[in-house]
Amino acid sequence: MEDIRIGNGYDVHEIAPGLPLWLGGINIDYHCGFVAHSDGDVAIHALCDALLGSLALGDIGHFFPDTSDEWEGVDSKILLAKVVEMVAAKGYRIGNVDITIALQRPKLAPHIPAMRGCLASVMGISPDRVGIKATTAENLGFVGRGEGCQVWASALVYKP
Numbered sequence: 001m002e003d004i005r006i007g008n009g010y011d012v013h014e015i016a017p018g019l020p021l022w023l024g025g026i027n028i029d030y031h032c033g034f035v036a037h038s039d040g041d042v043a044i045h046a047l048c049d050a051l052l053g054s055l056a057l058g059d060i061g062h063f064f065p066d067t068s069d070e071w072e073g074v075d076s077k078i079l080l081a082k083v084v085e086m087v088a089a090k091g092y093r094i095g096n097v098d099i100t101i102a103l104q105r106p107k108l109a110p111h112i113p114a115m116r117g118c119l120a121s122v123m124g125i126s127p128d129r130v131g132i133k134a135t136t137a138e139n140l141g142f143v144g145r146g147e148g149c150q151v152w153a154s155a156l157v158y159k160p
């Protein structure tokens, strides 16, 4: 039987005015963005943790610490590419990933096809193996008040 493994990841970032909004690997035109040491792409961070978790490698903060100048303002796609290399180096391939983004504003539906295409390309897999869903928080809690974004991700990897 194939060696199949799964992982999950979770991340939160604060939203503030005047910052670029990077999410799912793409730049979305909006007057607010995520507060972070990197570009703040909270979806990619959760995805990286899901991939790392599938092989029990640790978490994104271990490999790319936010105290390091090296990763200041980094394009999170570079971090994802490095994580994908780690998975490949262990002899595994990515079966599929699935991401849920909770964000009150802006509406993400128009951007999801571009996000799927972008993340698929970074991971070297087909977009039909990249699920992305978006939800609001029905105006409840910190997400509902527009103060932050929460993302959950799952990843399945297998050894051919």
Ligand code: MG
Pocket: 011, 012, 013, 036, 041, 042, 045
């Ligand atoms: Mg993060």
